[in-house]
Amino acid sequence: MLGLWLWAGATGQIAEAKLRAGASAVPITPFGQNPDWKGPVQPSGLWGDEKNRIWMAGFGMNRPAEGRHDDLWARAIVLDADDTRVALVSLDLIGYYQNAGFYGVDQALKLLRPALKLDAVIVSSTHNHEGPDTIGLWGPALGQDGKYADYLRFVDRQIARAVNEAVERLVEVRARFGKSRPPALRALQVRTGYRPPNFFDDELRVLQLTVQWGKQKGNVLATLVNWNTHPESMESANRILTSDFPHFIREAIEKKYGGTAVYFSGALGAAEIIGDAPLPKGDFEQIGSRRFPLHPKTRRPPVSFERTQAIGETVAQAAFEALDNGEDVPIDLLRVRSYAITSPVTNPNYLAMMKAGVLSAAGDSIATTLYYLSLISKQSGGGLRAAAEFLTLPGEVFPELIYGVENFRRTDCPQAHTGRPYEPAIWPLLKADYRFILGMAPDEYGYVVPQYDFVPLPPRPFPVGQQAPDACAAMGVPAHYHETNSVSYEMAPAVTCGIVRLLGGSISSFPACANFKAASEK
Numbered sequence: 346m347l348g349l350w351l352w353a354g355a356t357g358q359i360a361e362a363k364l365r366a367g368a369s370a371v372p373i374t375p376f377g378q379n380p381d382w383k384g385p386v387q388p389s390g391l392w393g394d395e396k397n398r399i400w401m402a403g404f405g406m407n408r409p410a411e412g413r414h415d416d417l418w419a420r421a422i423v424l425d426a427d428d429t430r431v432a433l434v435s436l437d438l439i440g441y442y443q444n445a446g447f448y449g450v451d452q453a454l455k456l457l458r459p460a461l462k463l464d465a466v467i468v469s470s471t472h473n474h475e476g477p478d479t480i481g482l483w484g485p486a487l488g489q490d491g492k493y494a495d496y497l498r499f500v501d502r503q504i505a506r507a508v509n510e511a512v513e514r515l516v517e518v519r520a521r522f523g524k525s526r527p528p529a530l531r532a533l534q535v536r537t538g539y540r541p542p543n544f545f546d547d548e549l550r551v552l553q554l555t556v557q558w559g560k561q562k563g564n565v566l567a568t569l570v571n572w573n574t575h576p577e578s579m580e581s582a583n584r585i586l587t588s589d590f591p592h593f594i595r596e597a598i599e600k601k602y603g604g605t606a607v608y609f610s611g612a613l614g615a616a617e618i619i620g621d622a623p624l625p626k627g628d629f630e631q632i633g634s635r636r637f638p639l640h641p642k643t644r645r646p647p648v649s650f651e652r653t654q655a656i657g658e659t660v661a662q663a664a665f666e667a668l669d670n671g672e673d674v675p676i677d678l679l680r681v682r683s684y685a686i687t688s689p690v691t692n693p694n695y696l697a698m699m700k701a702g703v704l705s706a707a708g709d710s711i712a713t714t715l716y717y718l719s720l721i722s723k724q725s726g727g728g729l730r731a732a733a734e735f736l737t738l739p740g741e742v743f744p745e746l747i748y749g750v751e752n753f754r755r756t757d758c759p760q761a762h763t764g765r766p767y768e769p770a771i772w773p774l775l776k777a778d779y780r781f782i783l784g785m786a787p788d789e790y791g792y793v794v795p796q797y798d799f800v801p802l803p804p805r806p807f808p809v810g811q812q813a814p815d816a817c818a819a820m821g822v823p824a825h826y827h828e829t830n831s832v833s834y835e836m837a838p839a840v841t842c843g844i845v846r847l848l849g850g851s852i853s854s855f856p857a858c859a860n861f862k863a864a865s866e867k
């Protein structure tokens with residue numbers, strides 16, 4: 346029987362599970378020679394000229410790039426089974442958009458070969474804080490656009506190139522899934538300024554795809570890693586382009602397994618990397634098995650690529666453990682769905698930036714799309730079971746919105762409660778053992794903050810250029826920074842109620858969804 350099975354496999358006549366996958370990694374670093382870049386290259390290697398500079402995104406304005414440590418990438422994995430074909434793309438950028446006018450995923454889609462027949466192209470950003478400004482907020486001064494238009498058109502072309510290449514390379518694969526949440530990984534996450542609650546999505550998920558047949562049989566084609574915190578360990582003074590700790594995660598993964606490593610950030614709202622907030626006690630910061638001394642005054646570690654490497658290797662170690670304890674699951678079918686949502690823009694800072702032409706989105710509302718992808722196994726009795734699910738989030742969603750605000754809300758300060766109802770929990774609505782969350786996809790609309798803790802809610806005025814104080818500021822709770830980088834208090838119900846609908850659920854029992862209106866239901 347075994348011999349027959351092998352024979353059938355060798356001739357490709359098995360009618361069993363036929364998951365196929367392809368992967369590609371295309372550099373998008375605005376530095377050095379690149380055959381697809383026709384614009385100016387300075388003697389330093391950086392792209393641009395006096396008019397167009399590479400401004401680094403994510404911290405303060407006026408941070409010009411001065412060099413490159415490692416490449417930024419557009420990395421794609423295409424999955425194909427039973428007439429459904431989906432591309433998952435990760436960009437080492439602060440964020441990107443589906444449609445930002447002259448650039449965005451819609452422009453990349455025009456460059457895909459029509460014969461590829463993709464049902465969905467899902468593009469997510471890692472939210473890298475050590476790469477170029479792709480949004481416009483980090484130019485030389487307030488109100489001055491930090492985007493380099495020709496570079497963004499180049500990024501669109503490279504997204505298309507990565508997807509085209511990944512489809513060309515489709516081969517039959519087997520899928521292995523893993524997840525882990527070791528204490529060493531959890532120790533790397535910190536809430537911005539210790540903003541309560543002290544809650545994180547502390548689970549790391551992995552999907553590894555291994556070639557099934559032929560000369561490459563047994564070789565790892567790709568390893569997808571999904572974890573949840575801000576890639577900003579090189580901090581605000583760095584001017585050397587890098588993809589931050591995801592670079593070192595991918596390097597360690599590829600060294601161990603071969604193939605292409607692809608990293609996706611998940612629900613990282615308010616979740617920062619260790620060292621971003623002063624450590625309350627001790628002389629050193631522990632990263633995996635390594636210790637980095639703290640500055641006695643700032644209580645923060647010195648920033649270095651060595652430390653960033655230690656962070657990346659600690660995350661990679663968690664991925665190794667996840668795979669060691671993981672399971673191979675035959676995938677027979679893919680299902681992908683999408684759901685359009687809108688939200689008003691109520692942040693006066695954003696409205697002013699739109700008016701100034703700095704932010705590409707315009708008008709008093711934004712639209713975006715939520716995606717749900719399931720990888721399904723046929724059961725022996727004929728039933729179907731989702732082995733893994735992928736869900737996208739259009740920005741930096743607070744993790745408690747995924748796991749459920751009601752159970753994971755702050756309880757330190759009852760008087761801070763705005764009185765708004767809790768948004769529906771998403772995690773219990775998912776069914777599979779392996780649940781991947783892709784943040785900043787396809788859009789980066791900033792923080793998505795639960796309404797019960799969103800300050801200031803109307804009719805309280807939004808303090809322009811300032812962070813609203815917390816009701817428990819006297820107890821040391823920080824001012825509400827995230828709201829200043831949020832489209833609206835209405836984003837949290839728009840995203841969570843939209844996901845309930847995307848997953849086929851009813852929103853009528855959720856008071857937080859009373860005003861919800863899907864874009865497609867208008």
Ligand SMILES: [Zn+2]
Nearest residue numbers: 472575615741
């Ligand atoms: Zn952020």
